Structures are given as C-alpha cells and as structure tokens.
Amino acid sequence: MNTATLNRLDDWAWEIPKSGTMRVPGIIFASEELVGGMDEKVREQMSNVASLPGIVQAAYAMPDAHWGYGFPIGGVAAFDPQEGGVVSAGGVGFDISCGVRTLLTALSVEDIEPLRAQLADGLFQHVPAGVGSTSRLRLDERELTAMLNGGARWAVGAGYGQPADLGRIEQGGRYDGADPAQVSGEARHRQVDEMGTLGSGNHYLELQAVTDVYDPATADAFGLAVGAVVVSIHCGSRGLGHQVATEFARRMVIEGPGYGIRLADRELASVPIDSPVGRDYFGAMLAAANCALANRQILAHFVREVFERVTGDGNLSLLYDVSHNVCSLETHEIAGRRRDVYVHRKGATRSLGPGAADVPADLKAIGQPVLIGGSMGTCSYILAGTAASETRAFSSACHGAGRCQSRSQSMRQNRGEDVVERLRRRHITIKSRSLRGVAEEAPTAYKDVNAVVEVTHAAGLARKVARLAPLICVKG
Amino acid sequence: MIPGWEHFEHEADVGVRGRGRTEAEAFEQAALALTAVSVDPARVAATERVDVRCEAPDHELLLIDWLSRLVYEMAVGHLVFGKFEVWIDGGCLRGAAWGERVDPARHEPAVEVKGVSYLALRVGPEPDGNWVAQCVVDV
Numbered sequence: 001m002n003t004a005t006l007n008r009l010d011d012w013a014w015e016i017p018k019s020g021t022m023r024v025p026g027i028i029f030a031s032e033e034l035v036g037g038m039d040e041k042v043r044e045q046m047s048n049v050a051s052l053p054g055i056v057q058a059a060y061a062m063p064d065a066h067w068g069y070g071f072p073i074g075g076v077a078a079f080d081p082q083e084g085g086v087v088s089a090g091g092v093g094f095d096i097s098c099g100v101r102t103l104l105t106a107l108s109v110e111d112i113e114p115l116r117a118q119l120a121d122g123l124f125q126h127v128p129a130g131v132g133s134t135s136r137l138r139l140d141e142r143e144l145t146a147m148l149n150g151g152a153r154w155a156v157g158a159g160y161g162q163p164a165d166l167g168r169i170e171q172g173g174r175y176d177g178a179d180p181a182q183v184s185g186e187a188r189h190r191q192v193d194e195m196g197t198l199g200s201g202n203h204y205l206e207l208q209a210v211t212d213v214y215d216p217a218t219a220d221a222f223g224l225a226v227g228a229v230v231v232s233i234h235c236g237s238r239g240l241g242h243q244v245a246t247e248f249a250r251r252m253v254i255e256g257p258g259y260g261i262r263l264a265d266r267e268l269a270s271v272p273i274d275s276p277v278g279r280d281y282f283g284a285m286l287a288a289a290n291c292a293l294a295n296r297q298i299l300a301h302f303v304r305e306v307f308e309r310v311t312g313d314g315n316l317s318l319l320y321d322v323s324h325n326v327c328s329l330e331t332h333e334i335a336g337r338r339r340d341v342y343v344h345r346k347g348a349t350r351s352l353g354p355g356a357a358d359v360p361a362d363l364k365a366i367g368q369p370v371l372i373g374g375s376m377g378t379c380s381y382i383l384a385g386t387a388a389s390e391t392r393a394f395s396s397a398c399h400g401a402g403r404c405q406s407r408s409q410s411m412r413q414n415r416g417e418d419v420v421e422r423l424r425r426r427h428i429t430i431k432s433r434s435l436r437g438v439a440e441e442a443p444t445a446y447k448d449v450n451a452v453v454e455v456t457h458a459a460g461l462a463r464k465v466a467r468l469a470p471l472i473c474v475k476g
Numbered sequence: 477m478i479p480g481w482e483h484f485e486h487e488a489d490v491g492v493r494g495r496g497r498t499e500a501e502a503f504e505q506a507a508l509a510l511t512a513v514s515v516d517p518a519r520v521a522a523t524e525r526v527d528v529r530c531e532a533p534d535h536e537l538l539l540i541d542w543l544s545r546l547v548y549e550m551a552v553g554h555l556v557f558g559k560f561e562v563w564i565d566g567g568c569l570r571g572a573a574w575g576e577r578v579d580p581a582r583h584e585p586a587v588e589v590k591g592v593s594y595l596a597l598r599v600g601p602e603p604d605g606n607w608v609a610q611c612v613v614d615v
Contacts, residue, residue: 039487067487069595069612094591094614131514131585132554132578190551201587201615239551242590246544253594254533266536266594403488407587407615436586476587 001028001038012459013392016043021051021264028061029393029459034451037404041067048264049077053272054085056334056341060393062348063455064402064447068093070267073347076396078332079273080341086261086270087278089249089285091344092327096245096285097292098203098236099323100349100371100399101169102382103300103316104223105230105307109209112229112471115310116429119207120472122306124431127205127299129198129476131434137195137298144188147195148180151290152321155297161318165300167360169293169321170350170368177329178290179283183240184247187284190239191291196298200434200476202400202441203235204373205303208380208468215465218384221366222319224466231316232380232468233299234373235476236325237292244288248281273342282327282342289326296321319382320360320369324349324399332394343394351397351462353387370462372453373400376430376473377423377443381453381464388460397462401449410445411436419443423473432475441475478606481509484596486612491596492543493610499535499599500562502607503542507560507573510543510592513613514550515583520558522574530569535599538569539609543592546573547613554578556585590614 007015009027014035016026026046028035042065049071050059056078065074070090079085112119128135139147147154152173156163166173198205210228213219224230237244252269255277261270271278300318308314327344334341352359352368359368367385374380378401389395405413416435419442423430432438457464479501484491490513494505511517526549530541542562549555557575578585595612602608 041487069489069593069614073488090593094593130580131588132580134554186548190548192552199588200585201590242551243548246547246591249591249594250537250540250544253537266597269594406485406487407490408483408485433580434584434586436584440586 001035001040001043003032003035012455016046022047024050024055024058026050026061027058028065029455029461030063031451031455034063034455038065039067042072045070045072046075048268049075051264052086052268052270053261054079054083056080060396062396062398064398064400064452066402068346070265071344071346074398074402075346076343076348076393078341078343078394080339081273085273085342087273087282087327087342088268088270088344089245089252089281090267090269091346092285093325093346094242094245095236095325096241097289097323098325099292099296099321100373101233101296101300101321102319102371103231103303104319105316106313107229107311108227109229112207116472118310119306120429120431122310123205123303123474126306127198127302127474128196129474131200133197134193135196138193139195144191145180147294148183148287148290149178150174151293152297155294160298160301165297165318168318170323170358173293175286175289177283178287180287182280182284183244183287187240187243190243194238195295196302197238198299198476199235199238200437203476204376205474206232206470207472208232209471210466211469212467215463218366218465221363222369222382222465223317224382229471230468231303232373233296235295235299237288238295240291241288244284248284251277285327289323292323293321320371322349322371345396347399348396349399351385351389351395353385353389353395370397372398374449375401375443375446376441376470376475377428378449380468382466382468383456383462384465386460386463389462392459392461398452398456401446401452403445404447405445407440410442411439413444414439414442428470429472430475437475479505481505483509489612489614491610491612493608496607499607500564502609503539503562504560506539506543506609507546510546510589510613511557513589513615514585514587515556517558519583520556521576522559523576524555524574526573528571528573531567533567536597538567539599539611540592540594540597542569542571547589547592549573556583587615
C-alpha cells in the first residue's frame, strides 16, 4: 500500500482519510513495513466498509490485515442499530466463530520427547482432520438444537470436558441470543457427522513449547513457564457455519437493495440490524458460533483422551478459548456516550483489558488471554488484553500471521515432502493426510508473525506474555 | 483453451474461472475449477451422479447457487466430482455432477471449500464471443 496517501497518526497507526462515500475514516495499525506490504485491495475494502450505513468511529485493520472478500481479513467494524447500522454475513465470513483454544499440560518439553511419536500418532488417529473426515459423534435433531443453544455448555453437559472449562471460554462458553430456528435443515445436515472434526486449510492442532516469557507475572497467572508444553486448537463451526453464511449472504444480496443500501461490491451485502433478515442472521450466526464453541470443546476432550492414554495424565486445564470471526453486540464508549453496537471481527481477536465484564473472574485484574496462531513452522503467541485496546479499536487485536502468498504460489514454490522434511530437521513433527495441503500451508506463505505481534504490542492492542514454538502439528 | 478452467490469484483464498463457448459450458468449467481447489479432477472416477437444480434472479447469482450447491453435495456426501453437465434456461439451471466418495489416499484432497463468495464475481460474454464464469471461493 502506498503510504504517501495515508495520514500517519502515530508510530503504529495510519489513517485512510474520509473521501467519497466514506462515513468514517479507516485506521490501520501497522509498522511502516507492514502497511507498505499490504495490498492496495485492503485500502479499497476498508473504504467500502467505511461507507456502510451506521458504521461508528472508524473501520479498523489489524497488523495482520490482508485482502479478504468484502471486508478485509483482520478487519474490525462496529455498527449502531440506532443509526440504521447494518449486519453483514460477509463481515463475519464463512467460518463463523473460527477461533483458537489453548490447553495447558503438566508436562515439559523433556517429558514430551520420548513420547513424541506416540502423541503425534495418537492425536492424528483420534482427532478427525482433513477433507472428508467424519466424526464418531452423531447428533439427532433434538441434540443438535440443544447444542446450537448451549455451545460449550451443552458439550460439557454431554460429557465432553469439565464445568471448570466454561469459565475460560469467552461468553462463558455460550453466546446468548442464538436462534436455532433460523438454522436451516441443510445447515444442520452438513453438521450431522462433523461435530468434533478439525477441518482443513489453515486449521490445526498443535503441541507447542513455551520458548519465551515476556511478562513473568502474567505468564504465571496464565499457567505458562518456559519449557512447558501447551496444546492449541484452531478451527470453527465446520459445515453448519459455512452453510449459514452461504444462505444469509444470498438473502442479503437479494434483500439488501430493498433497504436502500448501495454497495460497491456485492460481497459487502448487508441489511439493517433491525430488519427481519438482519435479526434472523444474527440469531443463526450466534447459533453457529455456539456450534464452534461446542466443536472446540469436543476436540479438547479428544486431546485429553489421547494424553490420558499416552502420558497417564489427561487433566489438561483450559487457558482460554476465543473466536476471531464473529459479530457480537457490545457496549462501547463512543464520543463520550456508551452505545450498544454490533462489532464485526473478521480475522481479529477480542482483547479485553483488566476489569472488563467478560474477562474470567480469576484473571480480572490481568486481562483476557489473547491467542495468536502462527504458521506451522514459526511460532504462536499468548498476549493479554489491554485497557488501551478499548479506545484504540473496540478492544480488538490481531489474530495470526496473515497470508502473504496465495495457495497456488506456495504450491509452486514448495513440495509437501520437502516442507515436512525441513520441519522435521527443526524437530517439528507434521502429521497430515495431504502433502499438497502441507505445501499450500508452508511457513513461507505467511507473514512474519513476530512482526505482527510486535506491532500489536507496541500499538497497545494487546501485550506480549509468551511465545510458543511448534513441536507437533496435526494439519487438516 | 476453450473450453477450459483456471485458478486466479487471491491472497488468502482461490479464484475459480471457467471459459466456454456457451454460458452453460463456462459454468461446467467453473465447476471443474472449483473441484480442482481440492483434488485433481482427472483422478476422480465418475461412478456416482448427483443432480442439481437452481433458480436465481440473475446469472451471477445462478453461478453462486450452482457452485454453492456443489460445495454442499461434496460436504454431505463426502464426494469429489470430475465431470459436469449444465443446462441453463432463463434463470433456471439444471446440472449433473459425476464423481465418487473421497479417498484421502488416492485423491490427496488439499483443502475443503467452505463457501462461494461474491468477490470477483463475473458471468458474461467476452470480446471473442466466448463466455466466462468466475468468482473467489473461501478455503
């Protein structure tokens, strides 16, 4: 992106000034290098989002922002229903409530080493991953509806995990306001054998070593120490969420113009929050978000079963579970007034600072754990939410490294076998049913997650707590 | 080459483009491009047939509906497809897809398509008289 056309607000924030149909400016959090590396399409997409009815304050882009469909990935935008604000299926994306969950183990890297092969094989065999994989679980209609209402709370009630887990999941493990009646028969049908599956693409299940601690007190409160091993799961609402997004994007494309919403791009299809289709979407989307929370809860249960069998200790406690593709109704102070707004985060993580209502009670004084996934060859980070993030970007932070290469570019440059071998030499075990998938997800296809996290920290969006390096990665 | 398909660049996702002498042929080729996001269509045996019907207010939405229906059929049937036929009459599409149940060892599927987006969506004739049907799909 050409920085000459941006206003530099401070060391880490760049403004796309209001012009044309834009109702608010765009603000990008990035270093000069990161913003310079962003595609011009990011600017175009942010300007389009900034033109939507009822948007408040600004359209934001996180340091990992890249070109998406409609909204940029790494985008945050809030809409006020009192001002004709809209909700957009494209602003959440197809993988509703895709997110990251991190579990703590009682083991060290040294403990894991003799068990590495058994753990890698055990996880690969026990956790369904990849295209066409199916779950051992089958939910009937009644159970499916209960799951869509209850999220991870339903999963715990069904025997997957422990009640203590719920306190460490955003929204207490269940999004209020879900409306399962708005989830179609086809969306339900797609989920029949997908509960407790990882999916494919950039989804993963990783054993990770804590390599660095930046804030010892917070790391201690989070249960993290150098040399400790954690497990992270990255996935979402599977076929049910994909189908909900497909169906409502179509309805919004057809019905949106009837509300006088003029769009630069059909992918931005939006409808007023206070409209029949707006309300139906919001209820269906939250039901799909509950499906994602339940899915990650079940996957964690499978991981615990493997640890119990291989290490004799399946008591992995939950650090946190947070979505990065979701729209939620939140209260924020905007221009000196507290307002209820619908915040779309598409490839952005919530980052609540100390004292915020949804921060777990035992972490209230510290802030919410912010989980940032990297690529399978680099590293991931645990951060903590900040009070400053509230004024910066409605309490939001980045969600990962962000791609810098298309899948076909990455496949042209990498052979799957070579990627697996290169990582093996660095003591990273890759388990995947698809070597082509591994080539497309090669670490070189991603931006430098370290740079993204440095800017997130420096900009005050979240603060660094610990860095994680992959030991075993099960790819979908 | 006409008819033919290709993928076009998108940073995070994949663009699928079909070209044909007719609109229906361009839709068939776009479906092959969709399949090729996950598997090599040439490695798919045409042992099962799935019939699809769609109706949409315009032909861009008809493409979205056609490809979205194939994503759905692949997901619920655990299928991969290697051959398509399409008939278009006004705003109505009838299609047939031939394929088989996905076999991870033989097909080596790379990634599943989550949904069909409206980004770079285009259906229409080109200056040379051939048709193009394209959009970006989310993976």
